[in-house]
Amino acid sequence: MTRVLGIETSCDETSIAVLDGERDDVSLRSLVILSQDVHRVFGGVVPELASRAHLTAVEPVLRDALREARAELASIDAVAVTIGPGLVGALLVGVSFGKALAYALGKPVVGVHHMEGHLFGTSLDDPDAVPPFTALLVSGGHTMLIDVEAWGAYRLLGRTRDDAAGEAFDKVAKLLELPYPGGPHLERLAGAGAKNRVRFARPMLRRDQRPGDDDYYDLSFSGLKTAVLHEVRSPGAGDRGTSSADIALAFQDAVVDTLVEKTARAVEEHARRRVVLGGGVAANRALVGAMRDRMAALGAQVYAPSGRLATDNAAMIARAGLFRLERGERAALDLNAFASLPLPGLTA
Numbered sequence: 242m243t244r245v246l247g248i249e250t251s252c253d254e255t256s257i258a259v260l261d262g263e264r265d266d267v268s269l270r271s272l273v274i275l276s277q278d279v280h281r282v283f284g285g286v287v288p289e290l291a292s293r294a295h296l297t298a299v300e301p302v303l304r305d306a307l308r309e310a311r312a313e314l315a316s317i318d319a320v321a322v323t324i325g326p327g328l329v330g331a332l333l334v335g336v337s338f339g340k341a342l343a344y345a346l347g348k349p350v351v352g353v354h355h356m357e358g359h360l361f362g363t364s365l366d367d368p369d370a371v372p373p374f375t376a377l378l379v380s381g382g383h384t385m386l387i388d389v390e391a392w393g394a395y396r397l398l399g400r401t402r403d404d405a406a407g408e409a410f411d412k413v414a415k416l417l418e419l420p421y422p423g424g425p426h427l428e429r430l431a432g433a434g435a436k437n438r439v440r441f442a443r444p445m446l447r448r449d450q451r452p453g454d455d456d457y458y459d460l461s462f463s464g465l466k467t468a469v470l471h472e473v474r475s476p477g478a479g480d481r482g483t484s485s486a487d488i489a490l491a492f493q494d495a496v497v498d499t500l501v502e503k504t505a506r507a508v509e510e511h512a513r514r515r516v517v518l519g520g521g522v523a524a525n526r527a528l529v530g531a532m533r534d535r536m537a538a539l540g541a542q543v544y545a546p547s548g549r550l551a552t553d554n555a556a557m558i559a560r561a562g563l564f565r566l567e568r569g570e571r572a573a574l575d576l577n578a579f580a581s582l583p584l585p586g587l588t589a
């Protein structure tokens with residue numbers, strides 16, 4: 242058994258977790274997530290403020306995570322820290338802190354790719370969310386459809402060509418004058434919308450697409466965002482009786498339909514029996530519900546993370562770090578942070 246301390250500071254959550262485990266047999270001892278509130282008034286994350294807030298929070302968050310785990314610092318076997326992708330100044334706080342801790346304890350440190358963390362996150366809720374599976378990662382910065390043969394063996398099927406799914410939710414929420422981050426607010430507003438009063442075209446989704454075509458799996462959300470903008474500004478909208486809730490619902494339906502259909506294509510082509518969702522947008526109940534309905538028809542089981550494990554957290558980083566440690570990976574003390582970083586083990 243290895244006890245891993247996970248650290249995540251890639252964006253606006255300062256998070257530390259303690260996880261015990263061996264291979265797929267893991268138990269989460271503690272998870273502390275401190276969400277930075279300061280960005281709310283700016284309607285988006287201000288990188289410099291994020292770095293400063295991480296600096297202030299990281300040490301008390303560590304104390305909290307250890308207390309919750311009833312663990313001494315000396316009982317930690319290894320440190321796993323997010324090294325990218327993300328805000329480089331924010332990442333540097335976690336990376337420097339993680340390296341210093343590991344050095345002081347005389348224990349190894351390993352760098353973790355943030356999106357590999359999201360791939361592992363759902364398995365902390367459900368031990369059956371393990372490879373082989375089709376993965377749909379939908380976060381604020383990334384949207385990827387991946388075929389996962391085994392942990393560490395990832396085949397990229399499709400990705401967004403412009404905005405990430407979460408980014409689209411946040412931008413549309415802003416258009417509808419909802420607070421930041423907009424995803425959960427937009428989902429709530431959509432709940433009050435009337436079905437089919439507004440309809441948007443499904444981006445990058447056509448029947449004549451065939452496996453091997455570039456656009457068979459790829460996604461795009463910026464055109465949809467523009468379509469929403471036109472609808473919001475359209476002078477006749479009020480007369481037609483459409484409300485912002487109808488628009489929110491129509492937007493969410495278009496995103497969900499597209500994500501579900503592209504995932505179904507991947508499940509069919511690769512004959513997978515499991516679909517694992519990850520990233521903040523995986524907290525969206527409409528997405529999860531529609532995915533379950535569609536996959537039931539294909540005989541595939543859908544695994545979706547709980548809210549805390551869908552959005553950014555250090556538990557998923559500790560879990561992915563355990564995998565990397567078990568593969569013998571160790572970082573040197575010149576370990577750095579990277580704004581962009583290829584997912585390790587990803588092939589086209």
Ligand code: KG4
Pocket residue numbers: 252379380381382383406407408410411422423424425428520521522523524525526551552553
């Ligand atoms: O994975 P995450 O916490 O951070 C990144 O790695 O980017 O994802 C955050 C994103 C935000 O864009 C947020 O609006 C979105 O996930 N999100 C949601 C929901 N909850 C969070 N989007 C749609 N519906 C939700 N319920």
Ligand code: ZN
Pocket residue numbers: 355359380381520521552553
């Ligand atoms: Zn994330």
